Amino acid sequence: MPVDVSTAPATSSTSTIDALIGRGQEVYFSTRDAQPSMWASWMTAVADALDAAADHLVGIAERETHLTPARLSGEVTRTSGQLRLLAAAALDGSCYELTIDHADPEKTPPRPDLRRMLQGVGPVVVFAASNFPFAFSVLGGDTAAAWAAGCPVLLKIHSGHPELSWATLQVARTALRAAGAPPDWIIGFTGQQAGRQALADPRVKAGAFTGSEHVGRQLLSVAQDRPDPIPFYGELGSVNPVVVLPAAARHQREQIAGGLAASFTLGRGQFCTKPGVVAVPASARLGDAVTAHLSGMDTGALLTESIGRAFVQGTAELGQLPGVLVDHDARSTVESAGPWLGSVRLADVIAAPDAYLAERFGPATLLITYEDTDSTTVATQLASLSSILPGSLTGTVHADLDDESDIALAGTVVDRLRHRCGRIIMNSWPTGVAVAWAMHHGGPWPATTGSLHTSVGPTSIRRFLTPVSFQDMPQGLLPPVLQDGRTDLTRRIDGRLVPAA
Amino acid sequence: MPVDVSTAPATSSTSTIDALIGRGQEVYFSTRDAQPSMWASWMTAVADALDAAADHLVGIAERETHLTPARLSGEVTRTSGQLRLLAAAALDGSCYELTIDHADPEKTPPRPDLRRMLQGVGPVVVFAASNFPFAFSVLGGDTAAAWAAGCPVLLKIHSGHPELSWATLQVARTALRAAGAPPDWIIGFTGQQAGRQALADPRVKAGAFTGSEHVGRQLLSVAQDRPDPIPFYGELGSVNPVVVLPAAARHQREQIAGGLAASFTLGRGQFCTKPGVVAVPASARLGDAVTAHLSGMDTGALLTESIGRAFVQGTAELGQLPGVLVDHDARSTVESAGPWLGSVRLADVIAAPDAYLAERFGPATLLITYEDTDSTTVATQLASLSSILPGSLTGTVHADLDDESDIALAGTVVDRLRHRCGRIIMNSWPTGVAVAWAMHHGGPWPATTGSLHTSVGPTSIRRFLTPVSFQDMPQGLLPPVLQDGRTDLTRRIDGRLVPAA
Incomplete structure (x- = not known):
C-alpha cells in the first residue's frame, strides 16, 4: 500500500505516521538482503538526480534559507559526493564486518562454522537540520549512512525549509523508482510530535538528529525510555575552541x-x-x-x-x-x-x-x-x-x-x-568538513550524544548496523554476503582480512 | 601514588573509589599511546600467569561457586585464550580503524591531510558477573576488550566470589608488574554503591556489566543521567528460544x-x-x-x-x-x-x-x-x-x-x-560460545542494552574506542600509529585497505 507523500501538511497525523512506519518496515524486509551493490546503485541514481535538479532546488533553498546560491550549489555537490562515497563504501563492504570462521574440529572444544555480519537495524528516523538544507537534511549524511546500511529512512522535515524538503524528496523518490528501487526507501513527514511518535514506535530501530542540545536531550530520552531502548545519534552543539x-x-x-x-x-x-x-x-x-x-x-x-x-x-x-x-x-x-x-x-x-x-x-x-x-x-x-x-x-x-x-x-x-x-x-580552520574516509565529525557530549560515532564519512554507516552471527548454517539459509566464494566484498576469513577483489 | 588493593573490604569507601579512579586516569594517560604491540604483550603475560595459577585459582573458585573443577578449568583456558585472541586483534590493528587520507590540492575544495583512528575512551568500569567466575569476571571479556582498546579497568568485584577475585587480581597485577606494565592497569574494588559512584564519576568514560535486567536498567540510568552521558554496555537477560x-x-x-x-x-x-x-x-x-x-x-x-x-x-x-x-x-x-x-x-x-x-x-x-x-x-x-x-x-x-x-x-x-x-x-545448542572472530554475543533488549555491540570476540574491543581525526598535523605531533611508514598495522590509506604486513 503506497502512501502518498507528495502533499505537505504542517504536521503529519498520528495515523499517517503509523502507516508510514508500517510501510518503512515492509521496505526494510524487502530490501534487507539486497546486495550492497544494489543499494550502491540506488544511491548513485539519487546522487545523479540531485545533481541534475541542482538549479531548481537551489532556487527554492535560496528563498527559504537566505543562504547564497554559490554556497548552496557547493552544498549540493558535497551532498551528491557524499552519497557516492558511501555507495563506494557499501561496494567495498568492509563496513559490514563480514567474517567467516570455518569449523575446526581439532580445537578444544571443537569450533563450529561461524559467520558474522552487520545488518541494517531496521527503519530509521532522521531529523533534518536547518543549517545545511542539503548536506544535513533530506539527502544528507544520515540518510546516506542509513541507506548504505540497508535501512529505509523516515525523514522528519525541518520546518525551516519545507518546500525544499518536499521537492528534494520528489527528486529522490522519482530517481529510486526509475532505478527499480522502492520509492519508499525514503518517506517524508512533518511535525515535532510526529517525530517523537516515530522515535517511540517499536518498529523503528534508530534515530539520528542534528540540532540543539535542548531538543536533543528530549529526543534522547524518548529513545532511551522505550521498553526496548534504541540507539539515538544526536549532534547537539559545539563551541569549537x-x-x-x-x-x-x-x-x-x-x-x-x-x-x-x-x-x-x-x-x-x-x-x-x-x-x-x-x-x-x-x-x-x-x-x-x-x-x-x-x-x-x-x-x-x-x-x-x-x-x-x-x-x-x-x-x-x-x-x-x-x-x-x-x-x-x-x-x-x-x-x-x-x-x-x-x-x-x-x-x-x-x-x-x-x-x-x-x-x-x-x-x-x-x-x-x-x-x-x-x-x-x-x-x-x-x-x-x-x-x-x-x-x-x-x-x-x-x-x-x-x-x-x-x-x-x-x-x-x-x-x-x-x-x-x-x-x-x-594551522587551518574548522569550518571545512571534508567528506573522506579519515573524517571524524563527532565528539564528547554535547558535541554528540554518543561520542563513539561519526556523522560524516563512511564510518558513519556503523551507526545503523547491528551484528548477527550464524552457526553451522547451510549455505542456502545464509544471507548472500556470507555465503562461500564471494570475493567482491571485504571479508575476514579464518582470521585473515581479505580486501574486496 | 600506588593504591594498595591487596586487602579486601566488604565495600570500598567513597574516598577509596575517588583515589582509585584518579589512579586509573593517570594510568590511562601514561599508556594511551603505548603501541598496540605493548598492550598485546601485557595481555599475553597476564594470560600466561593465569594459566600458571589455574590450579590454585580453580580451588578457590570451586569452594566459592559450587561449580565443578572440570568446568572451572575449562573456563580458565577459555579466559586466557580470549586474552590472547584479543591481543592478536590489537596486533592486527584493524580494530583501531587507522585511516590516512593524504592531502589532495586538486580536489574542490582542496582536501587537507586527514588521519583518523579509534583511541581508548579512558578508564572503564567493569562489573563482574557471578556465573562465569573467570570468563566474565576479573580477567573476562570486558577486561580483555578494554585493555586491547588501551583502557585501564576499574573492576567491581562480584560478591559471589570475592576471594577468587582478589586472588585473580593479584595474579594479574604481579604479571603486569613483571612485564613492565603499571599494575594499576586493573584495579579492584567492592560494593554496589561504590560501583555506582565509579560509573557516575566524570573521569570514567564507559561501563560494562553482565547481570540482571533490574540492576542493568539502574546502572544504565546512572550512565545516561550524567551531565555527559557515557556508553554503558549491559548484558541483561536472555530466554534463548x-x-x-x-x-x-x-x-x-x-x-x-x-x-x-x-x-x-x-x-x-x-x-x-x-x-x-x-x-x-x-x-x-x-x-x-x-x-x-x-x-x-x-x-x-x-x-x-x-x-x-x-x-x-x-x-x-x-x-x-x-x-x-x-x-x-x-x-x-x-x-x-x-x-x-x-x-x-x-x-x-x-x-x-x-x-x-x-x-x-x-x-x-x-x-x-x-x-x-x-x-x-x-x-x-x-x-x-x-x-x-x-x-x-x-x-x-x-x-x-x-x-x-x-x-x-x-x-x-x-x-x-x-x-x-x-x-x-x-542443529546444535546455544550453550557453547566459541571465542572467535565471527562470534556475536549480544542481541536486542533485554539481551543487551545496546544491541549494536558484542561482548565476546575481537569486535568487542570497539565498545571502548572513540574516534579522533587529525588534520594537517605534523608527523611529530601524531600518535605513533598514524605516522607515515607503518606497515605492521592494518590501515586504510587513500581509500584502500592495507592489511597488516
Missing part, C-alpha cells in the same frame, strides 16, 4: 586574523564547526587585527526567525558578562545579522566557565586572552583552559612550526584536545 | 531430547545462553523423551543463595501459570537445585507472553507445543511465536535438512530470528 600560540600570533598575525574573520562568519556563522572561542596571547592584540576584517562585511537574515532572535539575545548577553569587551558589533536585528566579536581575559572565564563557553549560533566569536609573558605561564593557562572546555566537534591549534616553544606547547595542547574534540586541526 | 521443526522431531527425537537435557542443565543452567523456551511439535511428545534424561541427574547448590531462592520461586510460579504441565521437577531447595521441565501449549503463551517468556536462571526450561497437523498450520504458529519473542542472545533451530518442508520452515524461522537473536544456531 581555537588556540593561537604566542609565536604564531607574532609571526602570522594578519593571516590568522583574516582566517578567523572568514571562518566565524562563513555562512553567517551557522556552521556546527564555527570557531566559537579563540584563545589568544594578550600581547598580540589580535582583536584589533580581526576587527579590521569585519567592518566591511554585509549583514542579512539568518536561517530562521528564531535563530535570528537567539543570536541577537545571545550576543547581547555575552557582551554583558563580567570582563567582556565588545571589539565589534554589527548591531544585528532579528531580520539582519552581522559579525560580533568580543574579548575577555582567561581568568574571568575560569571563574565561571559555562556562560562564556556556550555555543552561540551565528556570526559571533569570543577571544579569550591569556598572559604570554613566558612559556611556563602560557602552558599553565592553556592547561587550565583545556580542563574547562566542553566537548566539541573540533579543536584548532595555530602554532609556528619553526618555533620550538610553540611546538612544545602545541604537543601539550593537541594531547589535551584529543579528549575534548573529535577533530584536531593544525 | 529453540525451535524444533516437525521432521527433525520425528527423525532425530532421541538425539534432540538428549541434547536439550544436557544443554539446559549445563553448569546447573546458569549460562546466559541456556535454552529457556523450546517450541516443539505436539505430536512428537518430546517432553517424555527429555524427561527420560533428567531423572538420574544430580542436584546441588547454585552460584549464590539468592540465585537458589529465585530458582525455587521462579519454577514454582512457572508451574502454576495457566496451562503449564510439569514434566519433571527435582523438587529443588535453595541449597540444592536440580532440573525442572514443563510444557505448555503455544495458544496459552500467546494469550499472555510475558510470564512464560521471562528468563529463569538455573536448570529449568519450558517446552511450548505447537500443533503440527500440516505445514501451513506450523508456519502460522511459528510466525506468531516469533512476533512475541523478547530479544535474546541466541536462537536455535532444529531442522531435518533432508526434508523439504523443514527446510522451507527453517528459512522463515531463521529470517525472523535474525531480528530477535544475536546468534542463530542450526
Whole structure:
C-alpha cells in the first residue's frame, strides 16, 4: 500500500505516521538482503538526480534559507559526493564486518562454522537540520549512512525549509523508482510530535538528529525510555575552541586574523564547526587585527526567525558578562545579522566557565586572552583552559612550526584536545568538513550524544548496523554476503582480512 | 601514588573509589599511546600467569561457586585464550580503524591531510558477573576488550566470589608488574554503591556489566543521567528460544531430547545462553523423551543463595501459570537445585507472553507445543511465536535438512530470528560460545542494552574506542600509529585497505 507523500501538511497525523512506519518496515524486509551493490546503485541514481535538479532546488533553498546560491550549489555537490562515497563504501563492504570462521574440529572444544555480519537495524528516523538544507537534511549524511546500511529512512522535515524538503524528496523518490528501487526507501513527514511518535514506535530501530542540545536531550530520552531502548545519534552543539600560540600570533598575525574573520562568519556563522572561542596571547592584540576584517562585511537574515532572535539575545548577553569587551558589533536585528566579536581575559572565564563557553549560533566569536609573558605561564593557562572546555566537534591549534616553544606547547595542547574534540586541526580552520574516509565529525557530549560515532564519512554507516552471527548454517539459509566464494566484498576469513577483489 | 588493593573490604569507601579512579586516569594517560604491540604483550603475560595459577585459582573458585573443577578449568583456558585472541586483534590493528587520507590540492575544495583512528575512551568500569567466575569476571571479556582498546579497568568485584577475585587480581597485577606494565592497569574494588559512584564519576568514560535486567536498567540510568552521558554496555537477560521443526522431531527425537537435557542443565543452567523456551511439535511428545534424561541427574547448590531462592520461586510460579504441565521437577531447595521441565501449549503463551517468556536462571526450561497437523498450520504458529519473542542472545533451530518442508520452515524461522537473536544456531545448542572472530554475543533488549555491540570476540574491543581525526598535523605531533611508514598495522590509506604486513 503506497502512501502518498507528495502533499505537505504542517504536521503529519498520528495515523499517517503509523502507516508510514508500517510501510518503512515492509521496505526494510524487502530490501534487507539486497546486495550492497544494489543499494550502491540506488544511491548513485539519487546522487545523479540531485545533481541534475541542482538549479531548481537551489532556487527554492535560496528563498527559504537566505543562504547564497554559490554556497548552496557547493552544498549540493558535497551532498551528491557524499552519497557516492558511501555507495563506494557499501561496494567495498568492509563496513559490514563480514567474517567467516570455518569449523575446526581439532580445537578444544571443537569450533563450529561461524559467520558474522552487520545488518541494517531496521527503519530509521532522521531529523533534518536547518543549517545545511542539503548536506544535513533530506539527502544528507544520515540518510546516506542509513541507506548504505540497508535501512529505509523516515525523514522528519525541518520546518525551516519545507518546500525544499518536499521537492528534494520528489527528486529522490522519482530517481529510486526509475532505478527499480522502492520509492519508499525514503518517506517524508512533518511535525515535532510526529517525530517523537516515530522515535517511540517499536518498529523503528534508530534515530539520528542534528540540532540543539535542548531538543536533543528530549529526543534522547524518548529513545532511551522505550521498553526496548534504541540507539539515538544526536549532534547537539559545539563551541569549537581555537588556540593561537604566542609565536604564531607574532609571526602570522594578519593571516590568522583574516582566517578567523572568514571562518566565524562563513555562512553567517551557522556552521556546527564555527570557531566559537579563540584563545589568544594578550600581547598580540589580535582583536584589533580581526576587527579590521569585519567592518566591511554585509549583514542579512539568518536561517530562521528564531535563530535570528537567539543570536541577537545571545550576543547581547555575552557582551554583558563580567570582563567582556565588545571589539565589534554589527548591531544585528532579528531580520539582519552581522559579525560580533568580543574579548575577555582567561581568568574571568575560569571563574565561571559555562556562560562564556556556550555555543552561540551565528556570526559571533569570543577571544579569550591569556598572559604570554613566558612559556611556563602560557602552558599553565592553556592547561587550565583545556580542563574547562566542553566537548566539541573540533579543536584548532595555530602554532609556528619553526618555533620550538610553540611546538612544545602545541604537543601539550593537541594531547589535551584529543579528549575534548573529535577533530584536531593544525594551522587551518574548522569550518571545512571534508567528506573522506579519515573524517571524524563527532565528539564528547554535547558535541554528540554518543561520542563513539561519526556523522560524516563512511564510518558513519556503523551507526545503523547491528551484528548477527550464524552457526553451522547451510549455505542456502545464509544471507548472500556470507555465503562461500564471494570475493567482491571485504571479508575476514579464518582470521585473515581479505580486501574486496 | 600506588593504591594498595591487596586487602579486601566488604565495600570500598567513597574516598577509596575517588583515589582509585584518579589512579586509573593517570594510568590511562601514561599508556594511551603505548603501541598496540605493548598492550598485546601485557595481555599475553597476564594470560600466561593465569594459566600458571589455574590450579590454585580453580580451588578457590570451586569452594566459592559450587561449580565443578572440570568446568572451572575449562573456563580458565577459555579466559586466557580470549586474552590472547584479543591481543592478536590489537596486533592486527584493524580494530583501531587507522585511516590516512593524504592531502589532495586538486580536489574542490582542496582536501587537507586527514588521519583518523579509534583511541581508548579512558578508564572503564567493569562489573563482574557471578556465573562465569573467570570468563566474565576479573580477567573476562570486558577486561580483555578494554585493555586491547588501551583502557585501564576499574573492576567491581562480584560478591559471589570475592576471594577468587582478589586472588585473580593479584595474579594479574604481579604479571603486569613483571612485564613492565603499571599494575594499576586493573584495579579492584567492592560494593554496589561504590560501583555506582565509579560509573557516575566524570573521569570514567564507559561501563560494562553482565547481570540482571533490574540492576542493568539502574546502572544504565546512572550512565545516561550524567551531565555527559557515557556508553554503558549491559548484558541483561536472555530466554534463548529453540525451535524444533516437525521432521527433525520425528527423525532425530532421541538425539534432540538428549541434547536439550544436557544443554539446559549445563553448569546447573546458569549460562546466559541456556535454552529457556523450546517450541516443539505436539505430536512428537518430546517432553517424555527429555524427561527420560533428567531423572538420574544430580542436584546441588547454585552460584549464590539468592540465585537458589529465585530458582525455587521462579519454577514454582512457572508451574502454576495457566496451562503449564510439569514434566519433571527435582523438587529443588535453595541449597540444592536440580532440573525442572514443563510444557505448555503455544495458544496459552500467546494469550499472555510475558510470564512464560521471562528468563529463569538455573536448570529449568519450558517446552511450548505447537500443533503440527500440516505445514501451513506450523508456519502460522511459528510466525506468531516469533512476533512475541523478547530479544535474546541466541536462537536455535532444529531442522531435518533432508526434508523439504523443514527446510522451507527453517528459512522463515531463521529470517525472523535474525531480528530477535544475536546468534542463530542450526542443529546444535546455544550453550557453547566459541571465542572467535565471527562470534556475536549480544542481541536486542533485554539481551543487551545496546544491541549494536558484542561482548565476546575481537569486535568487542570497539565498545571502548572513540574516534579522533587529525588534520594537517605534523608527523611529530601524531600518535605513533598514524605516522607515515607503518606497515605492521592494518590501515586504510587513500581509500584502500592495507592489511597488516
